[in-house]
Amino acid sequence: MSFNYFTNWCFLPTFLGTFRMYDTGDENIRMISADDINRLKTPPLIRVHSSCIASEIFKSIDCDCADQLLTAMQIIHDENSGLIFHLNQEGRGQGLQNKIKAINLMQQKGLDTYEAFEYLNLKQDVRNYQKVIDILSNLNINKIRLITNNPKKISFFEDNNISIDIIKTKIVTRPQNIDYLRTKKNKLGHKLDLSNDSCLKGLDENINCIKFYEKDHPYGFFSNFSNHAVYLKNKIWKTSEHYYQSQKFADTDYEEEIRKAPKPSMAKDMAEKSSFPIRSDWKSIKISTMREVLYAKFTQHPDLRKELIKTDPSILIEHTENDHYWGDGGNGSGKNMLGNLLMDIRSLLIQ
């Protein structure tokens, strides 16, 4: 292979490790590699990634694009070999203007991404990978291991005489992106393993799910009622439930009264049956408050930290009919926000 074609490059230090970024001669095609491209393995690991400025730059959480890019970076970094092409083609190739129109329809009219494209008379996917094919052929590469879940991308390369081994990516699901991922799977043909979904609905017994709820049962330490105190706001809170409930009344005397409740169930009752008004911004901060206290709990107790990390990669589910928001609603119809936050914190601690 000849790589003389790419003489302009620099190191790219990232929190995943150091990569190299190459000038492809085209501002719309960015290319990074895990190591010197002269040392690519055969067949090389390749990710052909279309840009999504919403998630990649502005950190939006309602799609999986940035997650996929990071996963691909992780995969090629682990192997210390491989290329990622980052192509400037927003909105499945229809451009940012159309993408904004489509997302607006999804938000205002409740359409899914497929229906929104239909509504706008847009073809579902007009992404083009020809320039990547050109670069690969310049490098004399005709067989690759492609990191993708998208069958259309696979056929495009195969139609251009590049043979493919598929490397599937693990999907990161969140309450905010699950509907989008379901549409990608069901209407756009992406091969997605929505383990979280299957797990929640009990569809796939091969996926390892850990269900928790009662504090005296296995994995009871995931319950906010478990007897693990946390230290936050310069005070000790008997359980994470105490902290979470009291923050509905942060900086009032009632916050302190709840902190002193003898049991977590009492802290909960006091908050739920209170005649004091809950702080007006509670809806917008309740997730971050829960995250804050869970992070404290699982970093301030080394044994819990270890137990949480040990559960990777199982799906964590708060299994209860009593809660459709923090829990799974008993039948998978709930959002499982507590399980999701715990898995988020787990991946942070593993890093």
Ligand SMILES: [Zn+2]
């Ligand atoms: Zn995206």
